[in-house]
Amino acid sequence: MKITVNDIEKEIEPSSIEEFLTDTDAPLKGSALAINGVIISRGQWSKYQLQENDSLSLFQVIAGG
Amino acid sequence: MNKDPLIIADQTFSSRLFTGTGKYNDQQTMLASLQASKSQLVTMALKRVDMQTQQDDILAPLIKNKIKLLPNTSGARNAKEAIFAAQLAREALQTNWLKLEIHPDPKYLLPDPVETLKAAEALVKEGFIVLPYMHADPVLAKKLADVGCAAVMPLGAPIGSNKGIQTADFLAIIIEQATIPVIVDAGIGAPSHAALAMEMGADAVLINTAMAVAGNPIAMSRAFAKAVQAGREAYLAGLGHQSQQAISSSPLTAFLDPII
Numbered sequence: 001m002k003i004t005v006n007d008i009e010k011e012i013e014p015s016s017i018e019e020f021l022t023d024t025d026a027p028l029k030g031s032a033l034a035i036n037g038v039i040i041s042r043g044q045w046s047k048y049q050l051q052e053n054d055s056l057s058l059f060q061v062i063a064g065g
Numbered sequence: 066m067n068k069d070p071l072i073i074a075d076q077t078f079s080s081r082l083f084t085g086t087g088k089y090n091d092q093q094t095m096l097a098s099l100q101a102s103k104s105q106l107v108t109m110a111l112k113r114v115d116m117q118t119q120q121d122d123i124l125a126p127l128i129k130n131k132i133k134l135l136p137n138t139s140g141a142r143n144a145k146e147a148i149f150a151a152q153l154a155r156e157a158l159q160t161n162w163l164k165l166e167i168h169p170d171p172k173y174l175l176p177d178p179v180e181t182l183k184a185a186e187a188l189v190k191e192g193f194i195v196l197p198y199m200h201a202d203p204v205l206a207k208k209l210a211d212v213g214c215a216a217v218m219p220l221g222a223p224i225g226s227n228k229g230i231q232t233a234d235f236l237a238i239i240i241e242q243a244t245i246p247v248i249v250d251a252g253i254g255a256p257s258h259a260a261l262a263m264e265m266g267a268d269a270v271l272i273n274t275a276m277a278v279a280g281n282p283i284a285m286s287r288a289f290a291k292a293v294q295a296g297r298e299a300y301l302a303g304l305g306h307q308s309q310q311a312i313s314s315s316p317l318t319a320f321l322d323p324i325i
Contacts, residue, residue, distance in 0.1 A: 006115075030157050030158060032111070063088075065139075065224070065225075065274065
């Protein structure tokens with residue numbers, strides 16, 4: 001199925017958020033995720049099954065003032 | 066034991082020098098500078114992950130050194146974006162502490178007072194410990210305290226400008242009226258600027274650019290730590306009054322008159 005991650009299209013097998021992020025080597029430390037504009041708390045990542053056309057926005061902590 | 070601790074919300078700090086983590090040439094220098102500064106609270110930003118490149122793990126060494134992390138909302142142009150950024154930051158760092166900053170204009174990065182107040186009020190209600198970046202506006206400082214902010218962070222000069230305390234008269238009013246800690250943020254470019262803010266009675270200062278872009282960031286961080294300490298001690302000691310006329314420090318009795 002097709003999803004987008006930070007505006008990049010990806011073809012993936014059905015999976016949970018956690019499975020998907022682990023498979024893609026996405027940074028998990030200090031990161032936060034929104035799907036279709038709704039923030040999904042980390043505790044839900046293993047339960048939430050990605051859906052066709054989901055739009056994921058993945059954010060990470062970086063250096064800043 | 067520190068006899069002069071700074072308390073913000075539920076946290077006690079023995080250092081009154083807060084620091085940012087941006088603009089360093091490399092992570093090793095950044096970490097060594099933070100250590101030299103003895104800072105106990107450091108700011109961080111949030112960005113969308115670039116899925117093509119690997120990011121350095123910036124968090125692990127900071128957590129290991131027991132430094133408290135203060136995520137900011139940099140990049141937010143209005144209250145709605147700042148609230149979303151705050152919620153993301155809370156998820157990412159598992160902290161409800163937040164440096165609220167809303168600056169829609171990229172040239173001067175001056176904080177939007179209307180949107181900042183609106184966001185601060187909403188975020189306090191959501192349980193955030195809000196430290197808003199603001200102009201040195203005494204009226205706004207009072208309003209931000211009234212809606213429940215844990216501290217205010219008025220600017221000395223535009224972010225990254227290194228121009229020092231250009232807002233001194235207004236900072237003095239904010240400090241005089243403050244019911245919450247005042248952290249002078251932005252524009253401090255030299256240890257003498259930090260010392261001045263502390264001598265004026267600021268509770269803390271936040272430094273990033275001046276340390277990160279210094280010829281030797283680690284040595285500069287050490288210098289800032291000393292300046293902040295000196296400024297604080299001078300404030301507590303009580304500065305002497307200024308006078309237009311000279312006031313002699315030695316007796317002016319005319320004891321040489323009979324000889325010459």
